[in-house]
Amino acid sequence: MLFCAPSMLPQVERLFKSPRMEIQISLDREQAVYTNKDEILGHVIxxxxxxxxxxxxxxxxxxxxxxxxxxxxxxxTHQLFKTNIQLFPPKEFASSLKSRAVTVSPGKHVFPFSFSFPHASECYKASLTNGAEGKQPGSKRTQHLLRRLPPSTGDATTVEEIKYLLEATVQQDGLIRGTHKAIREVHFYCTSTMHLPMRGITDKRSVVCQPDLSEPISPRSQEPICEIEATLLNGPFLVLGQPIPLRVEITHLPGASSNYSVSLHDFQSMLIERTEVRAKGTSESKTRSWIIQTMANLRQNLVPGYDDMAEPVLRVDESVWTRHIVPTFLTPTFETCNVSRNFKLEIRLGIWFGRDHMRIFEFQFPVYIVSLAIPGLKVEKQEPAPDYYESLGLEKGLLKETM
Known part of the structure; x- marks a missing residue:
């Protein structure tokens, strides 16, 4: 039996004890939000x-x-992409090294790196590599989507979680072998390169306009008809941090009487957010609403104007909504193989025709939320609209997806 003298025990412990090693990922832009146009620069220390x-x-x-x-x-979980860089030893010197391992002296060592985000998700590459997807009994093959990278959103407690990670790995060789890692999350935000304004989209309602009873009613104006139009001037696109590009007009169609006043009483704009998730061949959707603006008792007369055909129109003063912006804390519209998020814009108008006849009009537009720049980091988060709805739907089977 081999015995070690007490004086030798500390030396033996130091021989077999793993040396203390600290790994840190440092970024040149601390607490930054990166976009698809940016490059990640940093160091592994x-x-x-x-x-x-x-x-x-x-x-x-x-x-x-x-x-x-x-x-x-x-x-x-779908892997959107994966990119590796070998920092040490440099690839140009690795082939000339006689030993697989390199002895690094005590101290602080810094290794720079740089990454660029891919233009689109590459989850189809992971599917082709592992080759296991779709081979379980009763499973269906997933059609992977070739889409722009989605923004960072959600966490471990939400139905959806999209995250981007930097992971540094040190492989230790020699008598004591091991793997040491450091992980750091990177916040990604996709920005759009579209040019605004674009061609608008319009929704219309035809209504019976009740005349002011204080005015005489001619036989031809018993049921005056007018048309109310809501137009999104940039088509289905809303930009985070900017007002809704909206125009509201009322056109008096032939036969309508103009001997009465028309005024805006109530106005509300709201975004309805729908997140759809899929796992193991089953999909669910969760809906919540975000009120942008609510105004009541406005009593604002509509402004007269003329369109290209010189037909008299009444317009809602745009200053009603131009002082309110699309909340910057929302994530832009996105779609991946297993998670997607889309929006609808709802506009509600309460309009008085005459003195005692008010009608409520509701317009809904499917919209795409886009961002032209990174929103400010110091943004007060808005709570979901109360007493509207938050639904959970269940749909069997896979969603139809296209490359």
């Missing part, structure tokens, strides 16, 4: 108290989209 044998130091940038179902608690 290695601090070791004693000399160590290093096989390799690598860093990876990756993105993933995770969907979670409330029913059945199924979870599915």
């Amino acid at each position: 290695l601090r070791n108290e004693t000399q160590v044998d290093i096989n390799s130091i690598t860093i990876r940038l990756s993105g993933s989209a995770t969907s979670r179902l409330d029913v059945g608690r199924a979870t599915e």
Whole structure:
């Protein structure tokens, strides 16, 4: 039996004890939000108290989209992309090294890196690599979508979670082998390159306009008809941090009487957000609403104007809504293989025709929320609209997807 003298025990412990090693990922822009136009610049910092044998130091940038179902608690994660860079030893010198490991002296060592985000998700590559998807009994093959990268959203407690990570890995070789890692989340935000304004879209309602009873009614104006139009001037696109590009007009069609006043009494604009998640062949959707603006008792007369045909029209003063913006905390519209988010804009108008006849009009537009720049980081988060609705739908089967 082999015995060690007491004086030798500390030396033996130091021999087999893993040396203290600290790994840190430092970014040139701390607490930054990156866009598809940006480059991630940073350093991997290695601090070791004693000399160590290093096989390799690598860093990876990756993105993933995770969907979670409330029913059945199924979870599915798609890898959006993965990019690796070997920082040490440099590839140009690795082939000339006689040993697989390189001895690194004690101290602080800094290794710079840079990444660019891909233009589109590459989850189809992961599917082709693992080759396991769609082979389980009763499973269906997922059609992976070639789409722009979605923005960071959600967390471990939400039905959807889209995150981007930097992961530094140090492979230690020699007598004591091991893997040391450092992980850091990166916030990604997709911006659009579209040029505004674009061609508008219009929704119309034809209504019976009740005349002011204080005015005489001619036989031809018993049921005056007018048409109310709501137009989104930039088509179906709303820009975060900017007012809704809206125009509201009332046109007096032939046969309508003009001997009465028309005024705006109530106005409300609201975004209805729908998030759809899919996992294990089942999909669910969750809906919530965000009120942008609510105004009542305006008593604002509509402004007369003329369109291209010289037909008299009445217009709602745009100053009613131009002082309110689309909330910047919302995520832009996106779609991945297992998570998607879309929006509807709802406009509600309460309009008085004459003195005692008010009509409520509701317009809904499917819209795309886009961003032309990174929103400010210091934004007060708005709560969902109360007493509207928050629904959870369940639909069996896969959604139809196209490449």
